[in-house]
Amino acid sequence: MLSLSEVSVTYDGETAVEDVSLELADGEVLALLGPSGSGKSTLLRAVAGLESATGAISWDGRALRGVPTHKRGFALMFQDGQLFSHLTVANNVVYPMRLRRIPSAERRKRVDDLLDLVGLGGYQDRLPGTLSGGERQRVALARALAVEPRLLLLDEPLSALDAGLRERLAGDLRRILHEAGTTALMVTHDQEEAFAVSDRIALLRDGRLVQQGTLQEVWAAPVDTWAALFLGYARVLEGPAAYTVLKAAGMDPAGAVALRRSAFVADPAGPLTGTVVSARATPEQHRLVVRLDDVGEVDAVADSAPAPGERVGLRVEPNRLAIPGS
Amino acid sequence: MTFRLGSSTRRVATLVALAALPVAVLAVFFVLPVTGMVQRGLFASGSFDPAAAIRVLQRSEVQRALWFTLWSSGLATVLSVALGLPAAFALHRLSFPLQRVIRAGLLVPFVLPTVVVGVAFRELIGEAGLLAGLGLDGTPTAIILGLVFFNASVVIRAVGAAWESLDPRPGEAAAALGAGPARVLWTITLPALRPAIVSAASVVFLFCATAFGIVLTLGGVRYNSIETEIYKLTFTLFDLPGAAVLSVLQLVVVIGLLVVAGRLRSVADPAQSRVVPRRRRVSLRDLPVLLSTSVLVLLVAGPLLALLLGSLRVDDRWSLGNYVALQTPGFDPPLPVPVTTALTTSLAVAVQASVIALTLGLLVAFAVTRRSRTRAERRVRGVLDGLFMVPLGVSAVTLGLGLYLTLGSGALDFRDEPWLVPLAQALVALPLVVRTLVPVLASVDDRLRQAAAGLGAGPLRAVMTVDVPAVWKPLLASAGFAFAASLGEFGATSFLVREERPTLPVVILRLLSRPGSENYGMALAAACVLAATTAVVMLLVERLRVPSIGAL
Numbered sequence: 001m002l003s004l005s006e007v008s009v010t011y012d013g014e015t016a017v018e019d020v021s022l023e024l025a026d027g028e029v030l031a032l033l034g035p036s037g038s039g040k041s042t043l044l045r046a047v048a049g050l051e052s053a054t055g056a057i058s059w060d061g062r063a064l065r066g067v068p069t070h071k072r073g074f075a076l077m078f079q080d081g082q083l084f085s086h087l088t089v090a091n092n093v094v095y096p097m098r099l100r101r102i103p104s105a106e107r108r109k110r111v112d113d114l115l116d117l118v119g120l121g122g123y124q125d126r127l128p129g130t131l132s133g134g135e136r137q138r139v140a141l142a143r144a145l146a147v148e149p150r151l152l153l154l155d156e157p158l159s160a161l162d163a164g165l166r167e168r169l170a171g172d173l174r175r176i177l178h179e180a181g182t183t184a185l186m187v188t189h190d191q192e193e194a195f196a197v198s199d200r201i202a203l204l205r206d207g208r209l210v211q212q213g214t215l216q217e218v219w220a221a222p223v224d225t226w227a228a229l230f231l232g233y234a235r236v237l238e239g240p241a242a243y244t245v246l247k248a249a250g251m252d253p254a255g256a257v258a259l260r261r262s263a264f265v266a267d268p269a270g271p272l273t274g275t276v277v278s279a280r281a282t283p284e285q286h287r288l289v290v291r292l293d294d295v296g297e298v299d300a301v302a303d304s305a306p307a308p309g310e311r312v313g314l315r316v317e318p319n320r321l322a323i324p325g326s
Numbered sequence: 327m328t329f330r331l332g333s334s335t336r337r338v339a340t341l342v343a344l345a346a347l348p349v350a351v352l353a354v355f356f357v358l359p360v361t362g363m364v365q366r367g368l369f370a371s372g373s374f375d376p377a378a379a380i381r382v383l384q385r386s387e388v389q390r391a392l393w394f395t396l397w398s399s400g401l402a403t404v405l406s407v408a409l410g411l412p413a414a415f416a417l418h419r420l421s422f423p424l425q426r427v428i429r430a431g432l433l434v435p436f437v438l439p440t441v442v443v444g445v446a447f448r449e450l451i452g453e454a455g456l457l458a459g460l461g462l463d464g465t466p467t468a469i470i471l472g473l474v475f476f477n478a479s480v481v482i483r484a485v486g487a488a489w490e491s492l493d494p495r496p497g498e499a500a501a502a503l504g505a506g507p508a509r510v511l512w513t514i515t516l517p518a519l520r521p522a523i524v525s526a527a528s529v530v531f532l533f534c535a536t537a538f539g540i541v542l543t544l545g546g547v548r549y550n551s552i553e554t555e556i557y558k559l560t561f562t563l564f565d566l567p568g569a570a571v572l573s574v575l576q577l578v579v580v581i582g583l584l585v586v587a588g589r590l591r592s593v594a595d596p597a598q599s600r601v602v603p604r605r606r607r608v609s610l611r612d613l614p615v616l617l618s619t620s621v622l623v624l625l626v627a628g629p630l631l632a633l634l635l636g637s638l639r640v641d642d643r644w645s646l647g648n649y650v651a652l653q654t655p656g657f658d659p660p661l662p663v664p665v666t667t668a669l670t671t672s673l674a675v676a677v678q679a680s681v682i683a684l685t686l687g688l689l690v691a692f693a694v695t696r697r698s699r700t701r702a703e704r705r706v707r708g709v710l711d712g713l714f715m716v717p718l719g720v721s722a723v724t725l726g727l728g729l730y731l732t733l734g735s736g737a738l739d740f741r742d743e744p745w746l747v748p749l750a751q752a753l754v755a756l757p758l759v760v761r762t763l764v765p766v767l768a769s770v771d772d773r774l775r776q777a778a779a780g781l782g783a784g785p786l787r788a789v790m791t792v793d794v795p796a797v798w799k800p801l802l803a804s805a806g807f808a809f810a811a812s813l814g815e816f817g818a819t820s821f822l823v824r825e826e827r828p829t830l831p832v833v834i835l836r837l838l839s840r841p842g843s844e845n846y847g848m849a850l851a852a853a854c855v856l857a858a859t860t861a862v863v864m865l866l867v868e869r870l871r872v873p874s875i876g877a878l
Contacts, residue, residue: 076502
């Protein structure tokens with residue numbers, strides 16, 4: 001089990017990470033989610049032993065202070081894989097096994113198994129330069145898993161890939177991590193990636209831990225407006241507008257409400273009415289922006305497309321909104 | 327159709343116009359002398375006579391010189407790399423106090439004229455030197471130390487630049503996978519740096535094998551390299567065919583080496599990411615690296631301090647007398663001109679040489695980097711690019727000897743022309759200029775020129791808006807290189823210089839070869855002046871922060 005207690009990292013007098021305390025149970029995947037500059041990568045590097053930090057970082061109760069990176073028994077995987085370009089795929093994966101003096105017959109078998117696990121059986125003799133971005137990330141993952149690290153550190157593992165591939169690889173990554181029973185700490189700025197891969201999320205802002213919990217916990221109750229927007233809520237309404245929307249949803253009043261894009265559904269019988277500002281077709285639904293009376297602009301979905309300027313009725317889906325800070 | 331024909335004709339015409347002058351100069355003042363020399367060496371008796379050449383190569387002193395050149399250069403290269411790599415790491419990846427001063431100081435030897443380096447070493451380890459007790463004077467050890475002194479800075483420059491921008495993440499990934507620091511160095515860092523190291527080592531070997539001034543001043547009569555053997559055959563024994571044979575031998579070896587180095591270097595992965603990581607503070611584990619760097623600092627600072635201190639002593643007292651004496655022609659027998667006049671000559675020649683080198687270099691660089699539309703055109707540009715690299719492969723001594731031999735008679739009787747020395751120095755500096763400018767011009771995206779043209783700029787205007795802003799800093803830098811190279815140039819100059827207009831390096835060597843402590847003191851003072859002048863020029867260039875020598 002990894003535990004961080006009041007960890008801070010300072011460079012040249014500037015605090016990059018401040019007083020972060022976290023725990024990561026064996027077999028769990030935790031995402032450190034935050035915008036760029038939030039200190040998440042720095043924190044990961046501190047766990048890896050690549051940055052010096054104050055506070056306590058410990059594994060199974062034993063402090064890691066002074067333990068150099070190569071003796072921590074962790075593995076690190078970067079955004080762009082960082083495959084050793086002068087070695088073949090098989091030799092990249094073998095690299096950590098060689099360091100652990102695993103016998104060569106066993107090495108070969110493990111390479112084959114690992115490459116099969118990441119879906120790249122038969123790629124043993126290819127050079128990294130001949131692989132696509134997604135394939136390189138898979139090799140990097142196989143290499144990181146090769147010696148069954150106590151903890152796998154993933155630094156934006158999917159960010160360099162294009163959208164479609166990213167989504168597919170995120171699903172694969174989750175499956176592979178769970179099949180291998182790996183404990184992993186993943187840094188990402190992309191909430192979709194965090195939700196797709198991890199069990200728990202820790203939200204960082206300006207070097208401080210803002211919120212942590214399971215996906216459901218974080219999603220259901222973002223700690224404040226900023227957290228709600230960063231987690232993927234489309235808008236946050238405050239004051240009277242929030243009151244109006246919550247009342248229409250049949251919920252208790254609160255100071256603010258975070259709305260997903262599909263929190264409002266066009267429904268002639270709905271309790272709220274407004275004027276369509278714009279409408280855009282997507283393969284599944286029509287997405288509207290509607291100016292609600294007494295509330296202002298909100299996003300809504302509809303099955304048919306009303307023209308801009310048309311009046312529509314909207315109902316609220318209570319499971320698609322959240323009360324920040326509740 | 328007519329339009330296409332017109333534009334391609336114009337493009338070819340531009341290419342020809344740009345390349346005509348440099349090619350003509352290269353043909354007359356480089357290709358002609360070198361081929362003339364080959365002719366004298368291999369066609370000594372009027373017809374092709376390999377037996378005569380082989381007889382020259384079988385002479386025991388020639389074989390000794392060849393063997394000495396190979397092993398001393400090899401050893402000096404290994405030592406330069408061994409001392410240069412840790413220093414490159416310490417100066418480019420760590421951060422510690424006085425780092426900038428040490429970095430600038432370690433780079434000084436590279437720009438010092440070889441004659442100055444020779445004098446400085448003699449002052450340190452010679453008969454009256456501080457380290458005379460070690461008995462290094464006139465030994466191969468002294469020559470090799472001199473070569474390392476001179477060339478470790480090449481390794482630091484070339485490898486340091488690559489190391490500075492080396493992505494640290496593969497190393498970090500390896501460390502996280504369980505590789506200790508030594509293993510990361512061996513399996514990740516050194517393979518990534520291999521192109522830079524190979525390139526630096528081959529350049530260093532080239533410099534060592536063609537180091538003329540150092541071997542001449544430190545080797546005395548006992549140890550000769552091919553270069554000094556050529557010089558001695560020409561001026562002491564008047565055996566011109568023998569000298570020509572040796573020059574041809576050197577030409578072949580050096581060009582072979584350049585080709586091999588080019589092959590090895592092209593293995594580099596161009597996709598390798600380049601970042602400038604934060605530098606690490608020093609810690610206790612960096613002790614070996616810092617110790618090795620200190621050894622290098624001592625090796626560099628020792629001779630220079632000895633030179634400076636020596637120049638300030640007259641008759642065992644502190645005095646500026648040696649510097650004052652620079653206004654006189656010296657004693658016993660006096661030089662044809664006062665030393666200060668030689669300095670003025672050197673500066674004037676260096677200005678002329680820089681102007682010639684820059685003009686030719688710019689023309690070549692523009693001709694080579696214009697966009698080609700046809701395969702034939704591209705091939706012509708490729709050949710041009712390679713052609714102007716060849717002077718790099720020909721040692722300055724060979725060039726000087728070739729010019730001396732071929733331009734002395736007939737229609738090409740230029741030997742006494744005052745512009746011959748600057749021109750020869752310009753040819754020596756030309757590859758440096760071309761290598762600095764071509765990568766810059768080649769990296770200018772051609773679409774920028776197209777964009778300028780699309781906005782209504784004519785060809786000249788497009789060059790002014792797009793190329794000139796990109797190239798002016800490298801141009802200044804290469805002017806500085808050409809100037810410094812010319813100031814210290816000795817190999818070619820020693821063959822061509824006119825008796826009554828000697829340059830400063832020539833004067834220093836003459837003073838050294840004369841008896842008397844006054845002459846020796848003057849040589850030390852003159853060497854200090856020359857060193858200070860080149861160092862100032864190079865520090866100005868350094869401030870421009872243009873990558874250069876590493877690109878060789």
